[in-house]
Amino acid sequence: xxxxxxxxxxxxxxKEAAKNKxxxxxxxxxxxxxxxxxxxxxxxxxxxxxxxxxxxxxKSGKPTKEQxxxxxxxxxxxLEVEAELKLVQxxxxxxxxxxxxxxxPDTPVGKSGDDNVVAGEWGIKPEFKFTPKxxxxxxxxxxxxxxxRGVKVAGYRGYYLRGYGAGLVMGLMMYxxxxxxxxxxxxxxxxxxxxxxxxxxxxxxxxxxxxxEVDEIYQIATSExxxxxxxxxxxxxxxxxxxxxxxxxxxxxxxKEEDLPIRLCGFSPCYRSEIGSYGKDTKGLYxxxxxxxxxxxxxxxxxIEEATKLQxxxxxxxxxxxxxxxxxxxxxxICTGDxxxxxxxxxxxxxxxxxSQRWAETGSASNFLDWQARRLNVKYIDKNxxxxxxxMLNNTAMPSPRPFMxxxxxxxxxxxxxxxxxxxxxxxxFEEIKK
RNA sequence: GGAGGCGUGGCUGAGCGGUCGAAAGCAGCACACUGCUAAUGUGUUGAGGGGGAAACCCCUCCGAAGGUUCGAAUCCUUCCGCCUCCGCCA
Numbered sequence: 001x002x003x004x005x006x007x008x009x010x011x012x013x014x015k016e017a018a019k020n021k022x023x024x025x026x027x028x029x030x031x032x033x034x035x036x037x038x039x040x041x042x043x044x045x046x047x048x049x050x051x052x053x054x055x056x057x058x059k060s061g062k063p064t065k066e067q068x069x070x071x072x073x074x075x076x077x078x079l080e081v082e083a084e085l086k087l088v089q090x091x092x093x094x095x096x097x098x099x100x101x102x103x104x105p106d107t108p109v110g111k112s113g114d115d116n117v118v119a120g121e122w123g124i125k126p127e128f129k130f131t132p133k134x135x136x137x138x139x140x141x142x143x144x145x146x147x148x149r150g151v152k153v154a155g156y157r158g159y160y161l162r163g164y165g166a167g168l169v170m171g172l173m174m175y176x177x178x179x180x181x182x183x184x185x186x187x188x189x190x191x192x193x194x195x196x197x198x199x200x201x202x203x204x205x206x207x208x209x210x211x212x213e214v215d216e217i218y219q220i221a222t223s224e225x226x227x228x229x230x231x232x233x234x235x236x237x238x239x240x241x242x243x244x245x246x247x248x249x250x251x252x253x254x255x256k257e258e259d260l261p262i263r264l265c266g267f268s269p270c271y272r273s274e275i276g277s278y279g280k281d282t283k284g285l286y287x288x289x290x291x292x293x294x295x296x297x298x299x300x301x302x303x304i305e306e307a308t309k310l311q312x313x314x315x316x317x318x319x320x321x322x323x324x325x326x327x328x329x330x331x332x333x334i335c336t337g338d339x340x341x342x343x344x345x346x347x348x349x350x351x352x353x354x355x356s357q358r359w360a361e362t363g364s365a366s367n368f369l370d371w372q373a374r375r376l377n378v379k380y381i382d383k384n385x386x387x388x389x390x391x392m393l394n395n396t397a398m399p400s401p402r403p404f405m406x407x408x409x410x411x412x413x414x415x416x417x418x419x420x421x422x423x424x425x426x427x428x429x430f431e432e433i434k435k
Numbered sequence: 436g437g438a439g440g441c442g443u444g445g446c447u448g449a450g451c452g453g454u455c456g457a458a459a460g461c462a463g464c465a466c467a468c469u470g471c472u473a474a475u476g477u478g479u480u481g482a483g484g485g486g487g488a489a490a491c492c493c494c495u496c497c498g499a500a501g502g503u504u505c506g507a508a509u510c511c512u513u514c515c516g517c518c519u520c521c522g523c524c525a
Contacts, residue, residue, distance in 0.1 A: 042485065045494040052494090055453065055506040071505030195515095 001374045002099050004034055010102070017102040020109050020336035030095040037092050040085040047078045093208050101371045103336050104308075104345040110335030116348070121330040123323060126354045126410045134355035135405040136284045138412055139165060142433055145285065157274070157282075157289045164433040168407065168420065169292065169400045171428035173267060176294040176321065176398030178427075180265040183317050185296050185397075188266045190245035193220060193236050198248035201376035203342045203368070204240065216240060216273050242266030242295040243394045248376055250299065254387060255380040261300035261310060265397055268293060285401040286360065294397040299373075299390050301380060307367050307391045308345070314395035315347050315365040321398065322362070324423045327406055328352040329362065342371035351402065355409035360402045365395035 007014055011027050018025050054071045108117045126132070139145040144165030150158035161169055177187050199205055199217060206214050218238040239245055246266045255262070270293050274280075281287035296317070298310045315331070322329045334346035349363035370389035373379070379387045411419040418433040425431050 038485070041494080045485065048495085049493055051506080068505045073505095075505070 001097055001371060002101065003374070004096070007031070007099060008034070013102050014099060017100045017336075020103065021100050021339055021341060022111065022337050023098060023100050023341055025095060025098050025100075027099070030092065030099065033088055033092040033095065037085065037088050040081060040088060044078060044081050044085060047074055047081065050074050051078065090208075097208050097375075098206075098341060100341040101344050101369055103339060103343070104367075106333075107339070107345055108333055108335040109337075111337040113335075113338045115335040116338055117333040117335065119331045119333050119347070121328070122319070123328040124326055125328045125352070128354070128412075128414075130414045132355040132409060132412055134284070135353070135408040138355070138408045138416075138418065139285075141416055142418065142435055144168075144408075144433070147284075154289070157287065159285065159288060164428075164430065165404075167428050167430065168424070168433070169404055171420075171424045172398055172400060172403055173292055173294060174427040175424050177265070177267055179317065179321055180294065180296060180397055183263075185263040185265040188242075188246065188249075188264060190242050190249070190266045190268060192239045192242075192245065192268050192271070194239055194245055194248070195236060197251070197376075198244040199237055199239070201251060202244040202247045202372050203340065203375070204244060210235070210237065212273075212275070214275065216275050216277075218271050218273050238271035239268065240272045241270050241293060242268040243297060246295065246297040247299075247372055247378075247392055247394070250378045251376040253378060255299070255378070255390065257301055257380050257382045260380060260390065261298050261306070263296070263298055265294055265296040268295070270399075284356075285405055288401060292400040296395050296397045298393040299378065300393070301382065302370060302388045302391055304344075304369070304391075307369065307393060311345065311347075311365055311367045311393050311395075314393065315349070315363070318349055318363045318365065318395060318397065322349060322351065325403065325407070325421045327362075327403075327410065328354075330359070334364075342368045344369045344371075349396075351406045353406055353409045355412070356405075360405065362399065362402045362406065363396040365393070367391070367393045 002014075007027070008031060011031060015027050018027070051071065051074045054067055054074065108115065110116065133141070136145075136147075142165075143163055144161065146160040146162055147158075150160045152158075153160075181187055196205070196210060199210070199215075200208070204215065204217060205211070210217065210219060212219065217240060220236045220238060243266075245268065246264050249264070250262075269290060271290050272288075274287060274289060277287060296314055298307075298314065300306055300310055319329075319331070329349055329351045332348040332350060334343075334348055339346055344367045346364065346366040348361050348365075350359040351362040352358075353360050369391050372392045373389040378390050378392075380390050381387055407421065407424075408418055411421065413419065416435060420428055420431050420433065
């Protein structure tokens with residue numbers, strides 16, 4: 001969410017940003033609703049002032065009959081205008097939450113993921129004297145994943161990791177956590193079953209409320225419906241990444257500038273309904289409903305230069321891990337059309353899967369400026385005693401499935417075994433996966 | 436799961452339906468004073484929004500959302516959280 005004053009003053013730039021981000025939003029309508037909203041609010045304030053004046057009459061003895069009558073009529077008028085404001089407010093908010101952050105000047109303009117710009121390729125291109133197998137075949141041959149029984153028990157996209165497969169995934173997680181600690185990111189195991197505000201605040205609801213048709217989030221029902229059909233209990237949701245839990249950690253709080261930047265990382269299971277991805281990547285481990293991930297998050301002061309540096313720091317750590325794992329990977333500059341509304345600047349890392357013959361997204365570093373902080377209400381007091389919204393950034397440190405796939409496909413041998421990257425061996429406890 | 440209690444400003448903690456944005460204490464800040472690292476005195480100190488060039492004015496907020504009332508921190512309902520006891524499980 002952006003500051004309405006900022007939107008008023010920069011409406012043309014925001015219109016352009018919305019166009020470039022493929023967001024269909026009528027900014028003029030928003031501004032008109034804003035005018036309406038403020039006018040109604042002013043009217044209510046004046047009526048309330050009148051009501052308060054009348055109520056004060058009661059302080060010195062009983063109010064007169066006339067005063068009570070006038071109070072009643074003011075009350076009715078207030079209710080009317082409040083009802084009108086509520087309607088305007090709802091329309092206003094529905095638009096407000098969709099107003100995009102203006103992308104950084106160096107973000108490539110493009111329509112879709114196809115227009116992302118490759119910003120470099122690194123690592124070792126795997127070469128084989130045999131035809132490399134894809135991860136599904138390797139996992140099957142070595143007994144690392146059981147998809148059939150996964151589907152039997154968990155349904156579509158279900159899977160079991162077994163034996164070395166389980167060990168390798170946990171090794172990846174431990175490796176990433178230790179790397180994060182070394183880089184001074186505080187490791188956390190955050191809640192994954194959270195209240196709606198955490199997901200709304202970090203931008204995982206596309207509107208003002210959860211919508212199962214478009215939001216890739218699982219909702220958990222915590223109560224039965226009441227006899228009258230009402231639903232009082234708070235609904236909870238399963239997070240798709242530790243990011244919302246980590247960012248919400250400080251929600252509603254005012255931090256001190258000297259404590260910033262705050263570097264956090266979280267290990268968590270991740271749940272994704274993959275609404276809208278039907279029929280996409282249906283085979284294998286590429287797109288699944290649940291996996292594990294280590295995610296990193298930075299909360300810093302409202303300074304674009306510093307935030308940019310921190311984003312580079314985070315993507316740098318990811319690249320370091322890709323190097324250490326021996327992956328052939330590349331970095332993408334995400335274009336406007338492939339960026340969600342709140343993002344200012346984003347990079348992806350993609351790792352080459354030689355068996356599947358495709359690039360797999362194995363990392364994504366995003367800078368949201370204060371777009372999430374406004375929704376989550378996280379501020380700080382700067383050196384002049386002024387309160388400002390913090391900037392928030394996040395980056396994938398290590399997801400479980402895709403690097404796992406990359407290891408199987410990149411380090412397979414002719415005999416059918418898989419060599420474990422050196423840096424992982426102390427976490428897995430084994431150096432090679434053999435039959 | 437059952438019974439009861441509680442939720443007030445940075446913290447502790449009063450609060451009778453109107454004199455309560457809220458006593459008092461602590462902490463913080465400012466000034467004054469004192470030769471001893473602090474005491475004392477006085478004043479001051481919450482958040483969000485709107486209007487105004489400004490001085491300043493107005494509105495909202497006492498866990499959250501509704502309701503009753505001319506008027507709610509105070510009464511009612513629901514929810515959330517914390518505490519105590521019983522039960523259940525480990």
